[in-house]
Amino acid sequence: MSELHRALAEIKHIRCQVARDTQFRGYGPASVAASGVLALLVAAGQSHWMRNETDFHAFAAVWITTAFLSLTMVAVQTMFRAPRVHDGFATEMVLAAAEQFLPALVIGTLLTAVVLRAAPKEAWMLPGLWQLLFSLGVFASCRFLPRLTFAVGVWYLIAGLTTLMLQGESRTLLPWTMGISFGIGQLLVAGVFQYGYESSDDQT
Numbered sequence: 001m002s003e004l005h006r007a008l009a010e011i012k013h014i015r016c017q018v019a020r021d022t023q024f025r026g027y028g029p030a031s032v033a034a035s036g037v038l039a040l041l042v043a044a045g046q047s048h049w050m051r052n053e054t055d056f057h058a059f060a061a062v063w064i065t066t067a068f069l070s071l072t073m074v075a076v077q078t079m080f081r082a083p084r085v086h087d088g089f090a091t092e093m094v095l096a097a098a099e100q101f102l103p104a105l106v107i108g109t110l111l112t113a114v115v116l117r118a119a120p121k122e123a124w125m126l127p128g129l130w131q132l133l134f135s136l137g138v139f140a141s142c143r144f145l146p147r148l149t150f151a152v153g154v155w156y157l158i159a160g161l162t163t164l165m166l167q168g169e170s171r172t173l174l175p176w177t178m179g180i181s182f183g184i185g186q187l188l189v190a191g192v193f194q195y196g197y198e199s200s201d202d203q204t
Contacts, residue, residue, distance in 0.1 A: 024097045024144050025197055026082030026090070027074065029190040035070035036186030042066045043179020050175060056123035059173045060112070097141065104137030124171045131160030131181050146196020152188050159185065
């Protein structure tokens with residue numbers, strides 16, 4: 001029985017290694033593009049209705065909800081797409097993808113909680129920090145996504161630093177710094193995925 005367990009463990013290890021060394025094609029360009037459009041629409045609505053530019057709790061509630069909806073859309077399409085494009089390795093591929101990006105999401109959540117608790121007057125910095133953490137998640141995922149994904153990481157890095165500079169001048173919250181950063185960023189991701197997947201198909 002121990003030999004059987006050892007053999008199964010080795011097979012599992014091999015499958016996980018193959019998943020880490022294979023380009024992940026489970027993310028659907030359509031859902032990623034939809035999340036970008038959603039970010040732009042939310043920014044337009046929030047910039048029109050937002051009355052208190054220093055009320056971070058209301059600002060955050062809107063964007064946390066937007067992030068949840070975006071992640072849900074991407075996750076649902078990934079759940080249906082991955083088994084089709086990674087036949088037999090879908091579970092390992094999805095777990096490997098989540099493993100790369102999850103640390104950035106967890107740190108972003110913890111950072112938000114700590115800043116609101118210990119330094120609420122500095123909450124204006126969080127949108128920029130979110131974008132910087134997102135760029136780290138993108139960079140971490142680059143090794144098994146299309147090569148141009150690196151450019152998306154650079155976009156979020158520049159966007160995060162720019163957001164910190166713009167909001168730092170007045171210590172206010174600007175919806176369009178989130179809308180433009182994530183709206184354009186996610187549309188770029190969708191374009192990279194669509195082009196990258198098609199290029200991979202042409203090479204096979």
